[in-house]
């Protein structure tokens with residue numbers, strides 16, 4: 001986990017990707033009619049694989065670059081099919097419940113394939129560019145009428161940068177506006193190539209202080225800030241800040257974000273207020289949510305944070 005994208009053992013190397021022909025991308029969602037991921041009505045394509053481990057992550061199913069299993073206890077009828085097919089005896093079904101020993105699980109996914117109710121679901125689907133484009137093109141008229149388009153998000157799209165590039169190129173060939181939502185933790189050479197087919201960049205800034213950035217995400221921010229400068233010099237850029245109470249919402253940090261945005265020529269800062277919708281996803285993946293005890297701030301909170309940024313002369317919005 002010590003490397004930026006394109007050389008990371010976790011996210012896979014360029015050579016690894018070329019072994020899969022025709023090239024396919026591992027996605028965990030395609031969300032139509034999205035209004036929070038760039039201008040207008042958009043289709044957001046969510047990639048699996050991410051080099052960061054944000055403690056507030058609302059899409060923890062995006063972290064790994066392989067399919068995995070998510071569980072929905074309320075849907076389980078305790079039929080026992082999953083237990084029968086599990087090759088490593090990781091599943092136990094009793095009169096009361098079905099449990100999975102995730103240490104023993106080898107991710108063969110057989111349980112997800114046989115479960116009749118969706119109580120075990122497979123997260124992550126390999127798709128070709130043509131398959132994704134079929135979904136994207138269905139909403140082409142909405143993009144035109146609303147000034148929208150297609151956004152690549154995740155996870156981190158650059159974790160599968162060659163597939164991202166192919167997809168963006170295909171979208172632009174159809175005259176669809178393209179946006180890239182990125183954490184920026186990638187080799188510049190990779191990001192630079194992908195930007196050639198990107199109209200707008202939604203560039204995530206979690207914290208301006210390197211130490212605090214590492215605390216929250218597992219990685220420091222030097223490379224991310226360097227790439228942000230080069231990105232904004234090349235493409236329209238909106239900075240995106242996931243607003244986490246007590247972590248990055250201090251006046252000092254928000255002012256630092258605003259000054260950085262002004263310095264690099266970002267068009268605006270999008271503030272994305274903290275929410276707990278992702279918590280159940282952590283549990284379904286067998287992980288413990290680290291921010292369980294975090295109190296929700298008052299409703300006026302995000303607006304106050306917006307004012308701090310705008311007071312320095314940079315546009316800021318809440319929620320998109």
Ligand code: SF4
Pocket residue numbers: 075076077078079080081082083093098114115116117118119120
């Ligand atoms: S196959 Fe699905 S419904 Fe049946 S016991 Fe397993 S998880 Fe529950």
Ligand code: SF4
Pocket residue numbers: 069082085086087088089090091100104105106107108109110111112
């Ligand atoms: S994915 Fe894991 S729990 Fe499910 S059948 Fe395979 S080894 Fe067993």
